[in-house]
Amino acid sequence: MAADASRVHRKARTGAPAGFFACEAAGLRWLRVPGGARVVDVLDVADDHLDLVRLTPVRPDRAAARAFGAALARTHDAGAAAFGVPPDGWSGDGFFGPLHDPLPMRAGAYASWGAFLADCRIAPVAAALRSAGRTDAADDAALALLADRLRAGTWDDDEPPARLHGDLWSGNVVWTAQGATLIDPAAHGGHRETDLAMLALFGLPHLDEVLGGYASVHPLPRGWRHRTSLHQLYPLAVHALLFGGGYVAQTLAVAHRWARA
Template identity: 65%
Template sequence: MTPTRDGAGVSTDGTPTGVFRKRRAGAPPAFFACEAAGLCWLAEADAVPVVRVLGVGHDHLDLERLEPARPTAAHARGFGRGLARLHDAGADAFGCTPPGWSGDGFFGPLDEPLPLPAGRHDRWGTFLADLRLEPLRELLAARRRLSPRLAGDLTALAERLRAGDLDDDAPPARLHGDLWSGNVLWTADGGVLIDPAAHGGHRETDLAMLALFGLPHLDDVLAGYQEVRPLRRGWQRRRGLHQVYPVGMHAALFGGGYVTQTEALVGELVGR
């Protein structure tokens, strides 16, 4: 499926017509190259539409311009089937970045992208503990948004993950990695992936992110997904576990109610 494009020409700001230029002066080194590598890795699976990379520079990323449209239940079901196939394309390890990319990734808004630690773990539990929860705890502490109770609960949750209490035998999936509703752009042909934090992880993580801020027709997305890859029993109960990191990062970035939400999520997971 190919999103619609404008005709040839040049816009008033010098960007060619048909191109969306994502720009930020003073972006971290290789920030846009990292995003481009992630988009290309996702597109290589040929599973779900991904916005096409047209060019990349140190302060910008040129993407194919997409024309938004209202999503339908049929679009959502098709998107779910494609997302399952994307996850099935797999990754080399939990925490790995796209082939050809070395170093950490990025997570967060364009005006304040934060490091997304990379590594290579054989088990999802140790990956989540070492590369997500521990860095999150340090970041919350640095920003004075870590209460003693939350610090203790994050430590307890990490210990459970390292012990294998919450693991399963699922292999690493090829994840979008920041799949909240705003990073699915609906066109006349269906949903298209944009703005990834691509890495190897657990398939339920992308699905939990879609639920976090309310994707249109989410039930249809999940139905389509399970047509291709039925989810392991209890996936609804595990949703909070997969939401700890993104909610916690919102707490670090924005504070306020996200801190309370993080405390509640982690507290429930450790049995408070």
């Protein structure tokens, strides 16, 4: 039986990159874990569209934010086989960025977060920024040094790979009467602090309550707030690549700071 059209939200794009919608659907299904954050339901997927259950937004409150934080920790705790792996049901690289112009998001299988971040995020986006004329020689050197330090394990810890949404800015958290619901993932195995850093990047209502709920399920390690900008570097760099402007200066300031840290 066909779904009620009033309950369907269709994401569509003619000429979307091959597998774009299938990758997103796989990510949404992978993120659905018992006790974890709510995830929008997938109704149908094809080469040129993805049909989802239509969500009705409501104003978030502190109780809903705290519940979301606790649920997100359980989603992360569901884990992944390695840093950089794509969601179950999808193989190969993923996608990051807006529907009209998504960038390839390199996949891999790494034992350490730093090596994954260097090889699959920092090095590719640094090359793209250089090709677009967004960086100079000093910027390129800082990004290369940062990648080397990441590969050396400078900021690695004992956290196992987490099951990440991967693009968890505030616009991809829809507050509904049933609770906060995740949409539009770039799902992969990564470091849990990356999702939390994304929530902070463009602001999320009641973020302190979200973090409190999160810590009640999975306490965060010492110094995690200090590392927030390191985890924000890749999405900032993508914004610099796509939109230029102030994002370029912000990205390069973060890159230079962490290269010297």
